[in-house]
Amino acid sequence: MSAPRRVVVVGGGVTGWSTAAALKRRVPLLDVTILPLAPPAEALADRIATTLPSIFGFHDDLGLGLDDTVLRTGSAYRLGTLFRDWVQGQPDYVHAYARHGEGMGSAPFHQLWIRAALAGTAPPFDTFSAAAAMARAGRFVLPNGDGPFGAHGVGLTLDLPRYTAMLVAFARHVGVRSQEGALAGVERDAVGSIAAVVLGDGTRLTADLYADCSGPAALLHGLLDAPREDWRGWLRCDRLVLEDLVPPPADLPVLEQVTATARGWQWTGAMQRGAVYREAEGNARGGAIAFDAGASIEPWRHNVVAIGDAAVTIEPLEWSNLHLAHSAIDRLIAMLPAGAPHPLERAEYNRQALAEARRVRDFVLLHYVTARRDEPFWRDMAEMPLPDSLAHTLRLFRARGRLPFYEEETFDRDSWLAVLLGQGVLPRHLDPLVDSVPPAEAARAMAAFQTAIAQAIHPLPTPAGFRAAQARHLYERA
Amino acid sequence: MAGRPSLRVVIVGGGTSGWMAAAALARLLPGRCSLHLIESEAIGVIGVGEATLPHIRGFVERLGIREADFMAWTRGTFKLGIEFRDWGKIGDSYVHPFGTFGRGKGDVDFHHYWTRLRRAGVAVPPLEHFSYACMLARGNRFDLPATDPDKLASTYGYAYQFDALLFAPYLRRIAEGLGARRTEGKVVEVLRDGASGNITAVRLEDGQAIQGDLFIDCSGFRSLLLGEALAEPFEDWNHWLPADRAVAMPCRTETAVTPYTSAIAMPAGWRWRIPLQHRTGNGYVYASAFTTDEDAARALTGAVEGAPLADPRPLRFRAGRRRRSWAHNCVAIGLASGFLEPLESTSIYLVQQAITALIELFPDSAKCAIERDEFNRLIDMEYDRIRDFLILHYHATTRTDTDFWNYVRTMTVPDSLAEKIELFRRAGRVVKYREGVFLDASWIAVYIGQGIEPEGYDPRADLPDATMLTRSMQALHGEIAATVAQVPEHLHYIDRYCAMAAAA
Structure with missing residues (x-):
């Protein structure tokens, strides 16, 4: 067999259409057909409207601008998440996708902040993130210039039906073929690869490579007996209740509000609200979606690549669901075989995918294990044994305020710090490099930094004002 | 800082590692430690004229050293990369540059386009003609890199070649100026605490015992503290790197x-x-x-x-490393922790990484299990990646002229390396690291330079029209050649910038 040229994508949610559109747009010589099965309720990557800043990179690679992806689809900008009640007695905190403060000399900012916090004189950590402060003040700008608002990350809350419609139109425009129908069966060949996908009317779709975007049921990939890693011992929530806000709030909130509850957490965003929890025995709530946290150890097996919930299922805390799907798409494109596919290429793909998924798991789990609440659910959480990588991270941070480096990390140092310091985890010892900066000098610089942020926020528009100006600009150009 | 315990740090061994460690700790951790370095003039220094990697510049800068002054003192020259001659086969020559190939931008690396044209039978120039750093090197020219990222002249870094026997004294002056103490003498005994196993003091020939909280073993191959006193096992890589x-x-x-x-x-x-x-x-x-x-x-x-x-x-010497570089309260830096032959100039780099990690993880007391584990994790990663990269140079050869080359050509290499080679051979893919000393361009330089030409390439490299691609490659080739021709000769640049004092 030579290099794969024909691809069949199974699944018609955001994940399936994103996969088909990206493959055809970025590798036009591929022949891409999609079987757009309606996404099941359990497919979180297709159902959760809140996304991370990486979605802009995904759009850029497709050549899609803000006009198409944001303004015409009615999606909302977002700057981060506000966490409330995760630690009793601690104020709420914002995890924004941006840098905190400025280091001084060879001393990193967070170490200077920790020194002040240990001395009891530090304002909350998130007050040193310009993006978090802007979000709390109810203002919004896209990153621009060299000032405090030059480099913050912005995510989107998608209006899912309109966004999907935009992707469908784009995918068709770039040459993705859509084959309507129901999945009736799957044919396998002698080595176990998929030979064809058979539709209800008997049509056979054949391809060199199949992308399974059908959700957690993994209609193709699930037939291949790929081993799966079970995370339920760590991530113990197993139910999701999801509700669309109709109509969405007019003021377009730029922060999701995520509040801890007795057995999980609940949130309100710009398009949706919902709750994630561990189901109590014999106390099932109607309408809840059940999910099992875990990841496939071989998301690429034989000639099938699982993308989205078919590969990894994780609760939406920190909104990584669609991000992991985008990342899988990018990785697949970067590693498309140049000749006959080889097991090593799959192994390398799988190694990266699993490493990435595990660190996202660690980051989500971090919220639970550093929370402090009295309910039995939370007390159990605080005591459970952790995955090695998270245990090492926490051990090192608690000792030194230092974060270890891992390859394939999704959330950067500032994100880890936002949650750790936001939840009141303070290290026992400081980085000795802070010695070179006298505390009074650091305090002055920190105060000046906060003043500069406050001044910079003052003239900024509200999110709705920003959007209206953008829309006017678009209209004038048209 | 008031109230913080100051650790007594004892460095055993001068030389490049010892004085690099002393100068950096004195400069960056004032007040956190007192430094006491023991060296013996009777014991030779290994320094054999050192070539470095671009990372050294960060080290020099952090110490507040003026580059021109340091280069004049150590009689240094600039280094844009390493030329490898006769490796893939006798007569070959390629440069592993401290820079990228092509313009270094875009989703698909330049070598995929280059491979596409080669496989289509287009007569494209060798890959190194598309590296600004390689062409500067081949032309014996040098200038500092441009800061404008759109300029070709920004696509490289540089390092130094200097006299290591002059480097240590230069650093000694700095370290002693910052308060480091030096004692002349030979260590004859290492004293340990019976309960914890920690080192408490080292005794010198003249009988005096020098006590410390943290010991840095810079004693070279002998590994006096870590290897001899603490008996940390040595992981031998001789079967992969037989040069000894x-x-x-x-x-x-x-x-x-x-x-x-x-x-x-x-x-x-x-x-x-x-x-x-x-x-x-x-x-x-x-x-x-x-x-x-x-x-x-x-x-x-x-x-x-x-x-x-x-x-x-x-x-x-013997290729390999101690199983742990930091055991008990003893951190080995340099040859005392392990050895990898200087084929890719990694010796000083490894010293620098160990010092940087030690400073960032500097403990408050001799109880330091967490710091130690993280230090060892970081150092192991560095050693293991460099090891694979070095083995590649030996293994990727067609030479059959001696038993040595027959051995290295046919030996079994670590799985981690065999997989990397196969991924490159199939489609020009380089296993991506976000961190680590040798990134994509380095691996590409050695693969292609030693004859591992990819059989395929990234399918996206097929997107541009062939004529346009050929033309833009010719244009880039011409632009590099023309830009390089404007750059001063290396020696002229040195004369102007950092000429050594006339011989005394």
């Missing part, structure tokens, strides 16, 4: 003072050539299983370009 001896001999420079180091393959190993301002350092790294010391010395003497400035000096 070297003979070094400086000579007068008769050819060019090149802005690069050369590594020339030899019958049982390879020979370095490091041009400094006042002389050229040479050495033959060889495997004693495949040649004799006499033959090696003869081969080196016969190969060097000018009159010898000293007698050939023999060195012995």
Whole structure:
């Protein structure tokens, strides 16, 4: 067999259409057909409207601008998440996708902040993130210039039906073929690869490579007996209740509000609200979606690549669901075989995918294990044994305020710090490099930094004002 | 800082590692430690004329050293990369640059487009013609990189080649200026605490015991504290890197003072050539299983370009590392922690990484299990990645002219390396690291330079029209050649920037 040229994508949610559109747009010589099965309720990557800043990179690679992806689809900008009640007695905190403060000399900012916090004189950590402060003040700008608002990350809350419609139109425009129908069966060949996908009317779709975007049921990939890693011992929530806000709030909130509850957490965003929890025995709530946290150890097996919930299922805390799907798409494109596919290429793909998924798991789990609440659910959480990588991270941070480096990390140092310091985890010892900066000098610089942020926020528009100006600009150009 | 315990740090061994550690700790951790370095003039220093990697510049800068001053003092020259001669086969030559190929932008690396045209039968120039750093090196030219990222002249970094025997004294001056103490003497005994196993003091020949909380073992190959006293096991990599001896001999420079180091393959190993301002350092790294010391010395003497400035000096070593570089309260830095032959100039880099990690993880007391584990994790990662990269140079060869080359060509390599080679061979893919010393361009340079040409390439490289692609490659080729021609000659640049003082 030579290099794969024909691809069949199974699944018609955001994940399936994103996969088909990206493959055809970025590798036009591929022949891409999609079987757009309606996404099941359990497919979180297709159902959760809140996304991370990486979605802009995904759009850029497709050549899609803000006009198409944001303004015409009615999606909302977002700057981060506000966490409330995760630690009793601690104020709420914002995890924004941006840098905190400025280091001084060879001393990193967070170490200077920790020194002040240990001395009891530090304002909350998130007050040193310009993006978090802007979000709390109810203002919004896209990153621009060299000032405090030059480099913050912005995510989107998608209006899912309109966004999907935009992707469908784009995918068709770039040459993705859509084959309507129901999945009736799957044919396998002698080595176990998929030979064809058979539709209800008997049509056979054949391809060199199949992308399974059908959700957690993994209609193709699930037939291949790929081993799966079970995370339920760590991530113990197993139910999701999801509700669309109709109509969405007019003021377009730029922060999701995520509040801890007795057995999980609940949130309100710009398009949706919902709750994630561990189901109590014999106390099932109607309408809840059940999910099992875990990841496939071989998301690429034989000639099938699982993308989205078919590969990894994780609760939406920190909104990584669609991000992991985008990342899988990018990785697949970067590693498309140049000749006959080889097991090593799959192994390398799988190694990266699993490493990435595990660190996202660690980051989500971090919220639970550093929370402090009295309910039995939370007390159990605080005591459970952790995955090695998270245990090492926490051990090192608690000792030194230092974060270890891992390859394939999704959330950067500032994100880890936002949650750790936001939840009141303070290290026992400081980085000795802070010695070179006298505390009074650091305090002055920190105060000046906060003043500069406050001044910079003052003239900024509200999110709705920003959007209206953008829309006017678009209209004038048209 | 008031109230913080100050650790008594004892460094055993001067030389490059010892004085680098002393200067950096004195500079960056004032008040956190007192420094006491013990060295013996009776024990020789290994420094054989050092070539470095671009990371050294960060180290020099953090110490507040002025580059020109430091280069004049150590008679240093600039280094844009390493030239490898006769590795893939006799007659080959390629440069591993401290820079990228092509413009270094875009989703798909330049070498995929280059491979596409080659496989389509288009007569494209060798890959190194598309590297600004390689072409500067080949032209014996040097200038500092441009800061504008749109300029071709921004697509490289640089390092130094300097006299290591002058580097240590330079750092010693700094360290002593910042309060480090030095004691002349030989360590004859290492005293340990019976309960914890920690080192409490080292006793010198004259009977005095020097006490400390943290001990830094910079004693070189002997690994006096970590290896001998604490008996940390040595992980031997000799079967992959069979070179275990070297003979070094400086000579007068008769050819060019090149802005690069050369590594020339030899019958049982390879020979370095490091041009400094006042002389050229040479050495033959060889495997004693495949040649004799006499033959090696003869081969080196016969190969060097000018009159010898000293007698050939023999060195012995073994490739590998201590299982842990930090055990108990003892951190080994440099040769005391492990050895990888200087084929890719990684010795000082490893010292620097260990010092940086130690500073960032500097403990408050001798109880430091967490810091130690993280330190060891970081250092192991560095060693393991460099190891694979070095093995690649030996293994990717078609040479059959000696038993040595037959051995390394056919030996079993670590799985981690075999997989990397196969991924590149199939489609030009380089296993991505976000961190680590050698990134994509380095691996590409060695793969292509030693004849591992990819059979395929990223399918996206097929997107541009072939004629347009050929034309833009020709344009880039011309632009690099024209830009390089404007750059000053290496020696002229040195004369202007950092000429050494006239010989005393």
